Amino acid sequence: TPGVLHKMIVDGELLNHPFEFEIKVLKMTTERRKVALISGITGQDGSYLTEFLLEKGYEVHGIIRRSSSFNTSRIEHLNFTGPTAKLHLHHGDLTDSTNLVSIIHRVKPTEIYNLGAQSHVKVSFEMSEYTADVDGVGCLRILDAIRSCGMENVIRFYQASTSELYGKVREIPQTELTPFYPRSPYAVAKQFAFWICVNYREAYNMYACNGILFNHESPRRGGTFVTRKITRFVARIAQGHKEVLTLGNINAKRDWGHARDYVEAMWLMLQQEKADDFVIATGETHSVREFVEKSFREINITIKWRGEGLDEEGYNEGTGDVLVKIDPRYFRPTEVDLLLGNPAKAKRELKWEIKTSFDDLVKEMVAKDVEYLSKGHDQFN
Ligand code: NDP
Numbered sequence: 001t002p003g004v005l006h007k008m009i010v011d012g013e014l015l016n017h018p019f020e021f022e023i024k025v026l027k028m029t030t031e032r033r034k035v036a037l038i039s040g041i042t043g044q045d046g047s048y049l050t051e052f053l054l055e056k057g058y059e060v061h062g063i064i065r066r067s068s069s070f071n072t073s074r075i076e077h078l079n080f081t082g083p084t085a086k087l088h089l090h091h092g093d094l095t096d097s098t099n100l101v102s103i104i105h106r107v108k109p110t111e112i113y114n115l116g117a118q119s120h121v122k123v124s125f126e127m128s129e130y131t132a133d134v135d136g137v138g139c140l141r142i143l144d145a146i147r148s149c150g151m152e153n154v155i156r157f158y159q160a161s162t163s164e165l166y167g168k169v170r171e172i173p174q175t176e177l178t179p180f181y182p183r184s185p186y187a188v189a190k191q192f193a194f195w196i197c198v199n200y201r202e203a204y205n206m207y208a209c210n211g212i213l214f215n216h217e218s219p220r221r222g223g224t225f226v227t228r229k230i231t232r233f234v235a236r237i238a239q240g241h242k243e244v245l246t247l248g249n250i251n252a253k254r255d256w257g258h259a260r261d262y263v264e265a266m267w268l269m270l271q272q273e274k275a276d277d278f279v280i281a282t283g284e285t286h287s288v289r290e291f292v293e294k295s296f297r298e299i300n301i302t303i304k305w306r307g308e309g310l311d312e313e314g315y316n317e318g319t320g321d322v323l324v325k326i327d328p329r330y331f332r333p334t335e336v337d338l339l340l341g342n343p344a345k346a347k348r349e350l351k352w353e354i355k356t357s358f359d360d361l362v363k364e365m366v367a368k369d370v371e372y373l374s375k376g377h378d379q380f381n
């Protein structure tokens, strides 16, 4: 009743306020409720995770940024309007604490996946302060919003950590115990997020996990990341366009998996008895150069290389046409040369394994880009 101080005993615990009662009931019913809140729902991982959770019977809520144009192309195929919708979108931003508290208070999720980020490493050198705010402090804002709502013992929290934390190579392959050495404002911001997540787990006994995910790609990957940049270009060549692809450091090596496989690992991390941090990777590494060659092979072009450094060119062995050139515009002030993850802990404790090989990943990305282009719409760019 408004104005009346309530006292009651529920399940052997004295509760002094209706708010405490609300939280107690939530805790008691959490096992039955499956409500996920996702930041970054409009991104590559957000879209696959949403599909995965809806399939598992979750009610899914996503935070979307206000934009002057539509930014929901990756989740447009899912039903988020009308009375039968199990997916609900809320305007918000990782830089806006009040808004985060309000969304969490209204939605009362049982799981939060923090995928929102300025996720481009090269761009983070140009927008360092913004990247720190969104990717670093943004994680802290969600953790504090959970506490402000008194839900630290109710909500399980996933932080999208990254193999970029390993940066300068100190150990191969990289495991959960490999020391961090971030090499970009993006990675430094993500290192803050990693440790604040660990700190809140230890300080407040929160169920908070870091997924240290190595690169993962898909046909929904943003067009400015190197894999998708390559496969979209290959699709254009397949359609007869005469163009040259300009790339930066083609000797960089990455451990590339499929995003669809990796979102399952995120969910598995939140279903364990105890919160922990996990490396999610394939255990294989390939250079950008190899990714280029393999993608062209999908359209029966064999790429050969000549020159070195800035003069290096990739040409079509069949026709001699130059298809790839190096442009220093894409070099980074500090580069991450080699990433190779060891997913043994995830395999052992989460029973997680990759389902998509590197070859199949490249095949699927090229095929989808050829299809998108032939239908006249270049999706998810
Ligand atoms: P994307 O760049 O595809 O998606 C990023 C998402 O974050 C988008 O939904 C974007 O919204 C949203 N976002 C950006 N800024 C803000 C903000 N200020 N407030 C709220 N939301 C914001 O990234 P991925 O899906 O590839 O990656 C998901 C997460 O995993 C990121 O945190 C990334 O750093 C991390 N990660 C990714 C890896 C990968 O290989 N893909 C590997 C390891 C970690 P909008 O659509 O409006 O731009």
Ligand code: GDR
Binding pocket: 119, 120, 121, 122, 161, 162, 163, 164, 213, 214, 215, 216, 224, 225, 226, 227, 229, 246, 247, 248, 249, 250, 252, 253, 254, 288, 330, 331, 332, 335, 336
């Ligand atoms: P990365 O992905 O930096 O690993 O971060 P990206 O695809 O941008 O770069 C991979 C490697 O390719 C080299 N490269 C180029 N990169 C881009 N984007 N464009 C080019 O033209 C180009 N030429 C060569 C890069 O120098 C780099 O070595 C991704 C993001 O998803 C992060 O959010 C995530 O944390 C990490 O993966 C794991």
